[in-house]
Amino acid sequence: MHLETERLILRKFEETDATRLFLMDSDPEVMKYIGMSPLSDVSESQNVIRMIRQQYLDNGVGRLAVIEKNSNLLIGWSGLKLLTEEVNGYKNVYDLGYRFIPEYWGKGYALESARASLDFGFNGLKIDVMYAHAHSDNQASNHILKKLGFRKTEQFTEPDGICFWYELNRKNYL
Template sequence: MDAYLETERLVLRRFTADDADLLIELDSDPAVMRYLTGGRPTAPQVVREQQLPRILAGYERWDGVLGLFAAHEKDGGAFIGWFHCRPEPEGPLDEVELGYRLRQAAWGRGYATEGSRALLAKAFTELGVRLVWAQTMSVNHGSRTIMEKLRMTLTDTVPLPADMEAIEGSEHGGVRYEITKEQWEAGSPGQAGRSGREVDSPVR
């Protein structure tokens, strides 16, 4: 496995054109998709014809150093989901979004914090990133816990996309968290936030 990034328990790698089934299976779990689509699975043809080509194009666009990366357990190699660290389509390269989506089998094991923390370190020490941000629904307390563990700061409330209005809890809107390189450098990597069970994923 050609690693993009390794942590104590995980290997992150670039997706390939043969990985559609992994993404389809991940997005077929209503619990995983709860705060993204209200539990509705992503259609396989959307994954094959839109999402995966977009992921692969991102590696070309950002020289393979930013984008969305498949995550596997080191022990046994099981696919557990993905993490991303990428700028907005037309945004500056030194401001990137952090996100993840994990299979239910990986919830509650600290993987979301572990993978995200490693991506923060890579972004700030190797990739010239100045600011990392993340968004989720206000009611997604599992992901908000992760952001607090990463020492990200709640900076704003944000409206949700129109296609999320039917999701339970959408009336409370979304939240945005940020951390700058200076804030990251000033803190201890092991420090952060309140404890809580890790579930699901940021909005995007």
């Protein structure tokens, strides 16, 4: 799977992505609303990549590495994931997510990569409804989901606080 936008390439994760993934996931600001502690060793990032690569095999989709075309650097991840474990009472549904290294925040990359993923999901995979969730305090992520056309349908409690649950139907996608 390979998606491309004006400024980004979204591709499957490779083992060589571990160092840049660790740079992101070891940052406390990045992990603030995730409900996980920052990673402390690059081997944890290697395990994350193995898990995502297994999702590609098992489910046909998984989060994609986001590469900035200008620098050719991994700047985060974005994409669809099949929720195989229950989240807010939902299971076996497609979830949109994204996460970026802080120096790339505020540049429109999350929105740009999410649009590419939604286009692929709705038009390529013919998914009828996609879901997303974000911590209630994560204003940036909640803003992006609303801008993409998601509507907040519920809220639920996670160990780290309240999360908003979003839904987007193919017929309502802009």
